[in-house]
């Protein structure tokens with residue numbers, strides 16, 4: 001009986017490649033999660049800034065609407081980024097059924113509606 005080492009090597013490489021791809025996917029996912037947390041924190045920070053400007057403006061009577069508009073612009077930009085990150089995560093979270101089109105959890109094996117294998 002002869003052992004085909006090339007075949008074993010090819011098989012091992014295939015398994016390794018698949019594992020590496022899965023690991024990358026997991027890293028991407030957690031990175032997106034982290035980005036979203038940072039974005040939310042940044043938005044909160046900008047809201048605080050906006051509140052402080054508003055407070056100071058009423059307290060001192062200075063017109064700081066220009067500054068406020070600038071902060072509002074920053075918040076809008078951050079919110080757009082957060083929406084993009086959210087939809088990227090949501091897209092990854094679901095697995096669409098080929099038979100009925102139902103969006104299932106990414107880890108599901110069978111469709112929750114029609115029971116077909118996903």
Ligand SMILES: [Zn+2]
Pocket residue numbers: 097098099100101102111112113114115116
């Ligand atoms: Zn289905």
